[in-house]
Amino acid sequence: MRALILTGVKQPLELMDRTPAELAPGEVIVELRIAALNRRDYWITQGMYPGIEPPVILGSDGAGVVAVCGEGVDSSWIGREVIINPGLNWGSNESAQADSFSILGLPRDGTFATHVSIPATQLHEKPGHLSWEEAAALPLAGVTAHRALFAQGGLRTGESVLITGIGGGVATMALQMAVASGADVWVTSSSLDKIERAKGIGAKGGFLYTENDWTKRFRGDAGAANLIVDSAGGAGYKSLIDVAAPGGRIVNYGATTGPPESIDLFKVFWKQLRLQGSTMGSPSDFTAMMKLVTHHKIRPLIDRVIPLEQGNEAVAMMKSSPQFGKIVLAIS
Amino acid sequence: MRALILTGVKQPLELMDRTPAELAPGEVIVELRIAALNRRDYWITQGMYPGIEPPVILGSDGAGVVAVCGEGVDSSWIGREVIINPGLNWGSNESAQADSFSILGLPRDGTFATHVSIPATQLHEKPGHLSWEEAAALPLAGVTAHRALFAQGGLRTGESVLITGIGGGVATMALQMAVASGADVWVTSSSLDKIERAKGIGAKGGFLYTENDWTKRFRGDAGAANLIVDSAGGAGYKSLIDVAAPGGRIVNYGATTGPPESIDLFKVFWKQLRLQGSTMGSPSDFTAMMKLVTHHKIRPLIDRVIPLEQGNEAVAMMKSSPQFGKIVLAIS
Numbered sequence: 001m002r003a004l005i006l007t008g009v010k011q012p013l014e015l016m017d018r019t020p021a022e023l024a025p026g027e028v029i030v031e032l033r034i035a036a037l038n039r040r041d042y043w044i045t046q047g048m049y050p051g052i053e054p055p056v057i058l059g060s061d062g063a064g065v066v067a068v069c070g071e072g073v074d075s076s077w078i079g080r081e082v083i084i085n086p087g088l089n090w091g092s093n094e095s096a097q098a099d100s101f102s103i104l105g106l107p108r109d110g111t112f113a114t115h116v117s118i119p120a121t122q123l124h125e126k127p128g129h130l131s132w133e134e135a136a137a138l139p140l141a142g143v144t145a146h147r148a149l150f151a152q153g154g155l156r157t158g159e160s161v162l163i164t165g166i167g168g169g170v171a172t173m174a175l176q177m178a179v180a181s182g183a184d185v186w187v188t189s190s191s192l193d194k195i196e197r198a199k200g201i202g203a204k205g206g207f208l209y210t211e212n213d214w215t216k217r218f219r220g221d222a223g224a225a226n227l228i229v230d231s232a233g234g235a236g237y238k239s240l241i242d243v244a245a246p247g248g249r250i251v252n253y254g255a256t257t258g259p260p261e262s263i264d265l266f267k268v269f270w271k272q273l274r275l276q277g278s279t280m281g282s283p284s285d286f287t288a289m290m291k292l293v294t295h296h297k298i299r300p301l302i303d304r305v306i307p308l309e310q311g312n313e314a315v316a317m318m319k320s321s322p323q324f325g326k327i328v329l330a331i332s
Numbered sequence: 333m334r335a336l337i338l339t340g341v342k343q344p345l346e347l348m349d350r351t352p353a354e355l356a357p358g359e360v361i362v363e364l365r366i367a368a369l370n371r372r373d374y375w376i377t378q379g380m381y382p383g384i385e386p387p388v389i390l391g392s393d394g395a396g397v398v399a400v401c402g403e404g405v406d407s408s409w410i411g412r413e414v415i416i417n418p419g420l421n422w423g424s425n426e427s428a429q430a431d432s433f434s435i436l437g438l439p440r441d442g443t444f445a446t447h448v449s450i451p452a453t454q455l456h457e458k459p460g461h462l463s464w465e466e467a468a469a470l471p472l473a474g475v476t477a478h479r480a481l482f483a484q485g486g487l488r489t490g491e492s493v494l495i496t497g498i499g500g501g502v503a504t505m506a507l508q509m510a511v512a513s514g515a516d517v518w519v520t521s522s523s524l525d526k527i528e529r530a531k532g533i534g535a536k537g538g539f540l541y542t543e544n545d546w547t548k549r550f551r552g553d554a555g556a557a558n559l560i561v562d563s564a565g566g567a568g569y570k571s572l573i574d575v576a577a578p579g580g581r582i583v584n585y586g587a588t589t590g591p592p593e594s595i596d597l598f599k600v601f602w603k604q605l606r607l608q609g610s611t612m613g614s615p616s617d618f619t620a621m622m623k624l625v626t627h628h629k630i631r632p633l634i635d636r637v638i639p640l641e642q643g644n645e646a647v648a649m650m651k652s653s654p655q656f657g658k659i660v661l662a663i664s
Binding site: 093094095096237245247253254255261264265266269270271272273274275278279 | 425426427428429484565569577578579584585586587590591592593594595596597598599600601602603604605606607608609610611
């Protein structure tokens with residue numbers, strides 16, 4: 001097999017031939033068609049993640065065809081088109097992952113490779129309406145967006161949703177899922193172009209968070225947000241508390257601009273707000289996400305397709321996030 | 333009727349005779365036996381509350397006997413022993429109070445009086461196991477504690493609960509309700525005496541939050557808290573995020589020491605924490621609270637009984653909170 005391997009932090013990934021690891025009972029080997037990138041991959045290359053032990057094959061997202069079944073796996077899997085749930089060993093508590101939880105692509109070898117071994121319990125049938133690119137783009141962003149909106153955000157039909165920093169994989173998936181679920185969805189961005197593209201896939205409108213008075217205009221156009229999905233935190237978090245409706249929820253699956261400045265707890269308790277942390281998702285979240293995507297024929301947005309050989313360029317793009325939708329790697 | 337009246341902020345309340353207001357359709361007059369104090373009463377006397385328009389009779393909590401029924405009220409109420417739900421016009425949204433919501437005792441004349449008029453829909457039968465003092469102590473603290481624990485905190489049997497700053501009416505009610513519901517309950521205080529008293533009513537143990545390493549000792553003794561009920565906020569809030577279990581909830585019904593310092597959103601999303609604001613409760617919360625109190629024969633703690641005539645001394649005690657349980661006013 002060929003794989004893009006992290007041999008040390010702050011070094012380019014190296015494309016190498018590698019002998020596949022011994023297949024454990026219950027595992028399969030998937031011959032990958034497409035892998036997809038996540039910001040996590042960039043952070044790992046920069047050493048900004050716990051437990052980095054090179055050499056390791058990065059990559060959490062992938063779709064392909066089952067090539068080999070290990071001991072105890074039903075051989076009817078062979079030849080089937082699958083996508084992989086990259087969340088391993090969530091544990092039995094739906095509210096939070098166990099200490100044993102890990103994500104494919106560190107420490108376990110991931111999907112930036114021609115082949116990946118994975119427990120068969122992580123496999124899901126590739127939905128028929130998705131291309132290989134779309135199927136590979138779905139798992140990590142899809143389950144993160146779904147958990148943020150539903151299990152943690154408690155989204156109900158007809159509610160008003162605000163998704164901040166539209167453009168990344170999770171944010172665009174959340175936009176598509178919320179629109180499909182009958183919500184009125186608004187977005188923020190620092191780019192008018194991204195706001196226009198968000199409107200093209202169902203957003204009611206958008207606001208430049210770089211403009212000081214965007215919350216006023218949000219109130220005028222949208223009223224208040226029942227659910228806000230944010231991954232920025234930082235100085236802008238204060239505005240989210242202001243535009244949240246009474247009884248509203250603000251779900252964070254990241255804090256890319258750092259922790260928020262002091263939070264006005266008086267507003268939080270008087271408005272009965274819920275500030276909810278969220279990350280990835282349980283096997284139940286993944287199954288529910290697959291069902292929603294299949295039912296509504298949601299197709300993840302692909303920003304660009306890059307050959308595996310140029311994987312380092314793809315990883316570098318995750319730093320500044322110019323994309324709208326997912327960047328994927330063509331394996332073969 | 334005689335009443336303790338706020339005639340201006342930062343002035344002593346004045347005990348005066350007053351002509352009762354005209355009884356509106358749907359309302360009753362309750363002849364009060366006992367009223368109870370809340371910190372809200374102190375804040376109002378200090379002008380630290382919106383919409384203060386003297387003269388007004390303060391007091392949110394009261395229990396007594398129905399003396400007069402207005403038009404449209406079933407006359408079988410007459411002579412019945414009742415407690416009053418002080419939350420008016422919550423609205424139709426269980427998640428948060430409507431703008432129309434108000435609390436008895438401002439702007440509507442309250443319970444520091446021999447008589448109070450109130451819509452009959454606010455009446456609840458006084459549970460048989462409660463004394464008049466206990467019945468009057470129950471409403472505002474009881475519904476606030478119940479909503480914090482259940483509707484907002486999602487308490488489940490067998491969970492571990494931490495109640496900070498034990499001693500006040502809401503905190504002691506929350507302790508009693510959580511213990512009755514089968515939770516392992518821990519407390520914090522700045523007073524060893526209050527911790528001992530909390531253990532006397534079912535707390536597993538307590539910690540002096542004035543000691544820097546209390547979170548370490550909490551981890552050693554209690555592990556982690558699934559649910560934390562706090563009304564302090566401020567610098568100590570950081571520690572609550574540290575001792576919360578993965579998937580845990582931190583419910584705030586106040587922020588007496590001000591807003592927290594910057595919140596570590598990374599811990600919040602990685603631990604999938606829920607930071608939940610809460611205040612008072614809906615009519616459903618009140619009914620559920622009454623059911624729990626009746627079923628488990630919970631008796632609110634009475635710190636002391638003060639005659640209505642000495643109401644100003646009672647209000648002054650709400651400033652420094654030396655009490656353990658509620659301070660009540662004997663009306664007659």
